[in-house]
Amino acid sequence: MILIFLNxxxxxxxxxxxxxxxxxxRLRECDLAITYGSLCGKYLEAAGCExxxxxxxxxxxxxxxxxxxxxxxxxxxxxxxxxxxxNAGGGRGGGNLLLLAxxxxxxxxxxxxxxxx
Ligand SMILES: [Zn+2]
Numbered sequence: 240m241i242l243i244f245l246n247x248x249x250x251x252x253x254x255x256x257x258x259x260x261x262x263x264x265r266l267r268e269c270d271l272a273i274t275y276g277s278l279c280g281k282y283l284e285a286a287g288c289e290x291x292x293x294x295x296x297x298x299x300x301x302x303x304x305x306x307x308x309x310x311x312x313x314x315x316x317x318x319x320x321x322x323x324x325x326n327a328g329g330g331r332g333g334g335n336l337l338l339l340a341x342x343x344x345x346x347x348x349x350x351x352x353x354x355x356x
Contacts, residue, residue: 240289244317246308247276247294249322256296259327270271271325279323291315 249269258268273294280290291312292298297305312320 240287241282241319242289242291242315243280243319243321244275244312244315245265245280245290245292246312246320246322247272247292249294250296250305251294258324261327262355268325268327269347272323275325276323280322291317315348 249272249275249349250256251269252267252304253267258272260290273314276292280292283290285311293308293311295305295306295308296302298308298311308322323354
């Protein structure tokens, strides 16, 4: 079984870090990231993967009052780590960013053939 750790970007609920925010409609990156992460997690579980999901802006312990993403992923011994962001492109456009890290190339290859190269 592949263990997949999903990290929707920025803070759960947007405080203190909502990510990018659309100034007109107030749509926040943190809300999109948790929605995409939750949907992705359900899909992966249905496909037979084990999923853990944590949304926190505290990636490596820089904000100790919040859950540390890297420590949680390592403690869980995740095979694959996916961080989900929906960037604003500096205000000139948009971009989706998916950061993928794996402990085992074989696991990555089963998820996506290009990930193993
Ligand atoms: Zn982001």
